[in-house]
Amino acid sequence: MTSIGIHDLTVSTAHHVIDLAELAEAGGVDPAKFRVGLGQDRMSVPAADEDIVTMGAAAALPLLERHGTEGIRTVLFATESGVDQSKSAGLFVHELLGLPRTMRVVEFKQACYAATAALQSALGIVARNPGERVLVIASDVARYELDSPGEPTQGAGAVAMLVTADPALLAIEPVSGVAARDVDDFWRPNDSTTAVVDGRLSLTAYLGALTTAWDDFAARGGVEVAEIDRFCFHQPFTKMARKALKGLAQHTGADLKDSLQEETFPYNRELGNTYTASLYSGLASLLDHDDTLAGKRIGLFSYGSGAVGEFFTGIVQPGYQSLRRRDAVEAELDGRVPLTLAEYRELHSAEHPSDTDWETPRVTQGPFRFTGIRRQARQYEVRQA
């Protein structure tokens, strides 16, 4: 059977950055709590003229420049920080990227898990039509209340993936273990721009979904834990992935060392939580930092509050190193513009009415801008070269 999976993936993030050491000091917290306790160094913060659409389009652009658009008939946009209650953010991206009119475009939502639902759907579409390629975009802005425990776990970023037959990066294996349970650990009411979260419950809900999904994976014929060479978990903060690996080790009785996932951390320590994109920026980081992965099996765990989980595996393809973009990701991370804490708090508290026309200030230098609201509709532009 032809393999299907991730042919290539790209990471993009927001214009601004906050150093968590500064945030800690301002709040009278030991900086080691964020750096070691949460495993986070910095967090990306979007400028006034960017959002999930501009980040998602910016992530997808280099993918299309490298591989063209031929055969792409579907764009699946995953987010939990959607910009409209009805219209898919994917349609704005479709226009910004100049994609063909003959296209299926839709948005997926289930907290941080949605990108995995999109990926699984893409695998199904390609299995049915192996000549087609599917563009999956995961893009999110993680926002909690100022001065809340969740504040240092904010972040912003996007990952774009091209899903194809005979993929060059990761062939996804057929067995998946899934978990679902109605739990109020984290959610965002329609009239709120920040998430509501029960931090303690969210940790146990995550670990519970992991063991349920693992047991389902095992029951459905998934490989033994010892046959998995690396692990990549959803990372709301990187320490959570350490807790997850420890939890899986206890659950299975296997000796699972953090060296099996260490290379999944570098990008997410910088980005912060990117919700739907987080698992896949962890995967990008692993592929970009570990030279020894060809033929190796990666176990991936996707978690979405509310709460669902999925455990699945993929085999890294020979030659994956030739597709790396580590220099570009690091340049984007290093090029972020620091905000003072006063500027960050002002940006965080800014109102974004949808019933009045307004224009955003010109702040970003990226390929796409959110320009404001006109007649209640969001407006975007492609930056002219």
Ligand code: HMG
């Ligand atoms: P908190 O109560 O401020 O922190 O909130 P804490 O007191 O639990 O401390 C955190 C860690 O720092 C602990 O480590 C401390 O020991 C350590 P642990 O014991 O857990 O290993 N610590 C220190 N370490 C070194 N030096 C020090 C020091 N002081 C303390 N001086 C919490 C933490 C995560 C609850 C909070 O940030 C929060 O609510 N975050 C948002 C929710 C979240 O991220 N949950 C994760 C699971 S749910 C999920 O992944 C889904 C999500 O991505 C959304 C979605 O699916 O849509 C969030």
